Amino acid sequence: MDLFLGPVKLTAINKSNHLVFKLLPSSGYTRPIIESSAHYKCDYHTTNNLPLLNSYKKKLTGESTDKEMMPYNWHILYGNGEIVINVDYLKTNKSIEELVAFVNNDKKKIDIWIKPTTQAAIIIDPLFQPLGSLLMVYLAYYTGGFLIHASGVTLNHQSYLFTAVSGTGKSTMAGLWKKVDADVINDDRLWLHKVNGIWHMFNTPMVFYAQTPKKSKINGIFLLKQSKTNELYQITGLNAAMRVMANCIQHFFNQEMTQEHLDRVLDFTSNTSIYDCGFKPDGEIVKMIRELRETT
Template identity: 25%
Template sequence: MNSIPELQKNMYKDLRVSIGGVRIKVSTLQKDLSFSLTNVHSKYLINEVKEDISLEYMTGEMPALSAMKKLFESGGVWSLYENGSHGYLISFNSPMFGNEPYKVAYFNGDFSLGKVVLRKNVNGKIVNNVEVVNPFDYPLDELMMVNHLSIRKGIIIHGCFLNDSGKGLLFSGTSGAGKSTMATIWKENNCGTIFTDERVIIREQADGALIAYGTPWHGTAGIDLPESSSIDKIFFLKHASENKAELIGSSDSFSRLVVRSFPTFWSSTGMECTLSLISNIISSVPSYELGFLPDGKVIDYVRSLY
């Protein structure tokens, strides 16, 4: 979070951002609670009145989770619970804050409406008796988006995405495959417009067009842009002793994209929609396995494919 002087200049009682074309409103009615964004999320600020997701923040007591049905445990800081018959609760825990969650987020069934409850004075900094928090503290924003998109023909993919002279290129890979390396190569050679080096949102439009969006969840190259583009080619990355691309079939491409996505295992509807979207993606966009060397020659090689 920013320093206190910076926080005093950039404090919000309500704000709106757009990530992947999803408009998110964040607000609070508490006088002793306010918001501050990271420099990354500040790029996504918008002035639109309408929203697709509305989040209200407040401080309060943490619920008794033992009586709730746990749907998924991440192995990290968050767990997902069933909240009534048509809703969810996400709890966030850290050993540094004891056994109780440091915050919980309640959502309705389609993740269009949420309420975030914070343990007082553990989530932000105190400025003039006001607790200033980052409303998009990782991983809340990404979890919210994964669930919201899953039933709206959208998906988050592990990948570097860039647009090169009108060609949208997705370089997808698991951890260590070279996503940030690929982004850095294009950046250092002043080639293309890089939207993200780590996570890209893909959405299917009403007319069937597939659009990719940059996200604030960048990788080690630290690249993120709130831009969008069509998708023309997909490359599944691997390190190799030479630059070589091989066109791969739909079944292979399908399984690779599933592995590199963020599926909602806890929601049968979300999984069904996600798998349907992946099927549409791989049937519409040619996919390659791309072995590459970490130097600028890979740019010319990739360009030779279109």
């Protein structure tokens, strides 16, 4: 089964009779939207005895604060030239207890080991949570891009990226643009990647709904904040770039990765106009942005 995520071709191979692949969020990602620059083979196994991780050092951890919305804890380890994704599922998951995924970029190989809690077949999307989300961070990194918490829309050959922390209005802004028949690239998470030297945004498989792959170049970045009035101010320089970077998904753990990520964000922000965008949820802000871009 081949899946295509931005510049990545991912071949998912089920090596267990205990697993059944069923495309859910990934159902639209079976065809490439651009030419793939990297091809990863991804083998899935089930076992009651997961591989030992003694030779790997824990680098990052994400602890659940809401067992309903996030029924797992995740860990990133590193060693032997490999990134390891380790997920401990909470008791709310009735089929999987734990998983370990070894990501070897040199070999373009990903091995996923799943410890089941049941003898019944486990039905999963190959990019089930949180494996898919964590894996995409590193696949984007290895192919020269990065992920960002943002919504993106395109209308009349102009495309805009709206970024902010959760709950600030990314989905609301996307909804306002949808009302004027804009095409919503995604309303929460975007994969940024250069195509022919120009930064583009790609959507990614989401948890709660399915999309077909979409992409667009980016004409403007808007840093969202809730406001009693609609207001736009162009900002420049390092401070503007760092505010964009603050909303990137950054599960990096050494100086080399961090520096390369910083270089990409600076390249992206230095080639794209950035605006402070205070808005209230009405159509006026859409009109203001459209008029702004038409005059610049």
